Amino acid sequence: MSRELTMLQAIQEALDLKLADDERVVLLGEDIGVNGGVFRATDGLLAKYGEKRVIDTPLAESGIIGTAIGMALNGMVPVAEIQFLAFIFPGLEQLLSHAARMRHRTRGQFGVPMVIRTPYGAGIRGPELHSESVEAFFAHTPGLKVVVPSSPYDAKGLLISAIEDPDPVVFLEPTRIYRAFREEVPGGLYRVPLGQAKVVREGEDLSIFAWGSMLRTALRAAEQIEQERGWRCEVIDLRTLYPLDRETIITSVQKTGRALVVHEAHKTAGLGAEIISLINDEALLYLRAPVKRIAGFDVPVPMFSVEDDYLPTEARIRQGIEETILF
Amino acid sequence: MLTENDRAQLWMQMKAHSDRLFEEIQVLKPDGEVTGPVDDISPDVMREMYRWMVLVRAFDRKCVILQRQGRIGTYAPFEGQEAAQVGSALALAPEDWMFPTYRDHAAAMVHGQPLATVVLYWMGRMEGCVCPPGKHILPPCVPIATHLLHAAGAAWAAKWRGEPMVAIAYFGDGATSEGDFHEALNFAGVFQLPVIFLCQNNGYAISVPFSRQSASRTIAQRAVAYDIPGVRVDGNDVFAVYRAVRQARERAAAGLGPTLIEAVTFRYGAHTTADDPTRYRDQQRLSDEWRTQRDPVTRLRLYLERHDLWDARQEEAWQAEVASRVDAAVQEAMAAGPADPLAMFDHVYADEPWHLAEQRRELATARGGAHA
Numbered sequence: 155m156s157r158e159l160t161m162l163q164a165i166q167e168a169l170d171l172k173l174a175d176d177e178r179v180v181l182l183g184e185d186i187g188v189n190g191g192v193f194r195a196t197d198g199l200l201a202k203y204g205e206k207r208v209i210d211t212p213l214a215e216s217g218i219i220g221t222a223i224g225m226a227l228n229g230m231v232p233v234a235e236i237q238f239l240a241f242i243f244p245g246l247e248q249l250l251s252h253a254a255r256m257r258h259r260t261r262g263q264f265g266v267p268m269v270i271r272t273p274y275g276a277g278i279r280g281p282e283l284h285s286e287s288v289e290a291f292f293a294h295t296p297g298l299k300v301v302v303p304s305s306p307y308d309a310k311g312l313l314i315s316a317i318e319d320p321d322p323v324v325f326l327e328p329t330r331i332y333r334a335f336r337e338e339v340p341g342g343l344y345r346v347p348l349g350q351a352k353v354v355r356e357g358e359d360l361s362i363f364a365w366g367s368m369l370r371t372a373l374r375a376a377e378q379i380e381q382e383r384g385w386r387c388e389v390i391d392l393r394t395l396y397p398l399d400r401e402t403i404i405t406s407v408q409k410t411g412r413a414l415v416v417h418e419a420h421k422t423a424g425l426g427a428e429i430i431s432l433i434n435d436e437a438l439l440y441l442r443a444p445v446k447r448i449a450g451f452d453v454p455v456p457m458f459s460v461e462d463d464y465l466p467t468e469a470r471i472r473q474g475i476e477e478t479i480l481f
Numbered sequence: 482m483l484t485e486n487d488r489a490q491l492w493m494q495m496k497a498h499s500d501r502l503f504e505e506i507q508v509l510k511p512d513g514e515v516t517g518p519v520d521d522i523s524p525d526v527m528r529e530m531y532r533w534m535v536l537v538r539a540f541d542r543k544c545v546i547l548q549r550q551g552r553i554g555t556y557a558p559f560e561g562q563e564a565a566q567v568g569s570a571l572a573l574a575p576e577d578w579m580f581p582t583y584r585d586h587a588a589a590m591v592h593g594q595p596l597a598t599v600v601l602y603w604m605g606r607m608e609g610c611v612c613p614p615g616k617h618i619l620p621p622c623v624p625i626a627t628h629l630l631h632a633a634g635a636a637w638a639a640k641w642r643g644e645p646m647v648a649i650a651y652f653g654d655g656a657t658s659e660g661d662f663h664e665a666l667n668f669a670g671v672f673q674l675p676v677i678f679l680c681q682n683n684g685y686a687i688s689v690p691f692s693r694q695s696a697s698r699t700i701a702q703r704a705v706a707y708d709i710p711g712v713r714v715d716g717n718d719v720f721a722v723y724r725a726v727r728q729a730r731e732r733a734a735a736g737l738g739p740t741l742i743e744a745v746t747f748r749y750g751a752h753t754t755a756d757d758p759t760r761y762r763d764q765q766r767l768s769d770e771w772r773t774q775r776d777p778v779t780r781l782r783l784y785l786e787r788h789d790l791w792d793a794r795q796e797e798a799w800q801a802e803v804a805s806r807v808d809a810a811v812q813e814a815m816a817a818g819p820a821d822p823l824a825m826f827d828h829v830y831a832d833e834p835w836h837l838a839e840q841r842r843e844l845a846t847a848r849g850g851a852h853a
């Protein structure tokens with residue numbers, strides 16, 4: 155059975171199916187039970203699975219991530235929700251110093267199969283600190299996997315894979331497209347493998363790498379530029395930010411000879427730099443122009459009255475494409 | 482040496498003592514009667530309390546409406562918590578440092594934050610984070626409990642320089658579950674810092690009731706573990722709150738260290754305008770009950786009228802004044818003109834590094850192009 159779902163509904167369904175499928179799976183987080191999550195990603199799950207499986211915790215992110223580590227050590231598969239990405243900071247000690255390192259330190263004796271889901275990104279007129287995009291922090295941490303869906307279908311399949319993964323996965327959910335559109339999503343369990351990017355649009359003239367809510371902005375820019383100038387951009391949704399899908403990235407750049415990275419995170423030391431570095435290592439001699447980054451500015455994500463100016467726009471992306479192709 | 486049995490008995494006794502020690506202190510009862518003399522609070526101060534409470538309530542209701550009209554963003558209402566915020570802020574000295582959350586703009590306004598600035602904050606404008614020169618009012622703290630440590634640090638600096646000012650941090654019951662809450666109480670205890678921790682226990686974080694935040698029955702009793710004074714007051718009783726904070730302030734200024742105050746209250750409305758409280762509590766019944774049986778504003782008005790400190794004529798005049806002040810503040814904020822996107826590059830550092838100068842130009846050019 156297949157119906158049109160929003161990304162939020164697809165995420166809820168993935169959680170529902172994994173709770174039913176694997177009794178070791180538990181959900182924990184702030185306001186996820188009775189309230190069904192502030193975005194309703196866990197709506198109805200407490201009623202269906204009860205308090206032992208869907209747990210409203212005290213307001214403490216270090217507590218949530220720290221106890222999730224303990225549960226994972228001892229045979230459970232916790233799926234923790236952090237209410238908004240910036241509120242993960244009190245739990246970073248647990249995440250970076252323990253979750254990420256446990257397998258390595260214990261020489262493979264103990265793993266921590268757990269997922270941390272968290273809404274992230276700007277564009278929803280959120281209050282301060284509800285719009286950050288700090289995926290690079292996690293992609294800089296050996297031992298973590300970092301996943302960002304950009305469509306309902308992928309959100310469900312990637313989340314199921316993340317829950318089944320033996321290692322800790324940070325699963326970032328772009329709030330801007332939580333409810334922005336619907337798409338066909340099959341019922342039942344299916345997997346979208348971690349570590350694999352997806353060519354969303356084929357093209358020969360330039361490769362655009364994006365993820366999360368920026369994927370759609372990049373796609374629109376690619377469509378506009380094709381109409382205006384006839385240039386065909388390949389658009390690639392990275393989906394997993396750590397570890398990166400090197401092969402898909404390099405194959406595309408070898409084909410097009412030009413590349414552009416789009417991310418809403420700050421430019422400096424953002425993932426764009428890592429992707430460019432990878433291209434430099436593997437495909438430098440294929441390049442016909444320097445690789446540009448169209449990114450969020452290097453300022454604290456501003457309050458919402460000017461967030462649209464902070465975020466990369468189609469116009470900025472189009473300009474980047476033009477400068478690259480006309481280099 | 483104590484036997485196991487002795488220990489068990491002492492433990493039970495301690496719980497009983499704790500229940501008594503942290504009983505909710507009430508001075509002004511919901512029917513407007515007082516539980517004892519209140520000579521230490523002057524009629525002028527009482528009227529000021531009332532005026533502020535009426536003003537901030539009108540302000541709060543206006544903001545909820547503005548959000549529904551799409552004229553401001555998501556808003557966190559405080560209606561029901563006026564006594565806790567107004568009573569505490571009035572007990573401060575003008576130079577004291579205030580560290581509020583997103584729900585404490587009533588306290589901030591009493592302490593000197595202009596109403597229009599608060600409106601600007603909820604319009605998503607950076608100007609909304611700036612307090613008047615000479616004031617020490619920090620922007621609303623969004624990450625829960627983190628600012629308690631800032632208050633401790635500001636108090637520490639004042640103590641270090643021998644200045645008489647104190648710092649106050651506002652937070653909710655949910656905040657007491659964060660590590661930073663405990664670290665702040667601990668630092669304040671160890672270094673005997675002139676800081677007041679004012680918790681408005683409104684019973685809920687967002688949807689999570691206090692019984693799920695903690696197995697301890699009160700928040701005030703947490704003070705015991707850090708060996709600092711803890712008090713629990715009826716947070717809808719402006720006299721009780723005012724007294725508790727005034728006393729804490731005096732102690733702090735006299736070098737006697739921090740105090741934890743738990744003000745028991747209730748938010749009548751949603752956590753924010755993005756929240757639907759009917760999902761997690763019997764909203765209608767609870768808010769009706771608190772409004773009719775424990776309202777902070779009504780009880781003070783009853784008291785004032787009964788003691789000939791306030792009458793219908795004054796009420797009418799003040800209501801009119803309040804309406805015009807709130808309207809004026811909203812108009813002032815709305816008249817601020819479009820937000821300047823380039824301001825996002827200001828003040829990232831004291832001196833602008835090259836890459837920000839470059840990005841500023843990039844945005845200016847892009848916007849210039851958009852206008853042309």
Ligand SMILES: Cc1ncc(C[n+]2csc(CCOP(=O)(O)OP(=O)(O)O)c2C)c(N)n1
Binds near residue numbers: 683
């Ligand atoms: C560190 C952190 N975690 C989570 C949140 C999301 N959040 C915002 S307000 C809130 C509830 C706070 O409850 P409480 O401390 O009781 O204060 P109240 O809102 O009731 O005034 C939560 C969970 C946050 N802002 N910061």
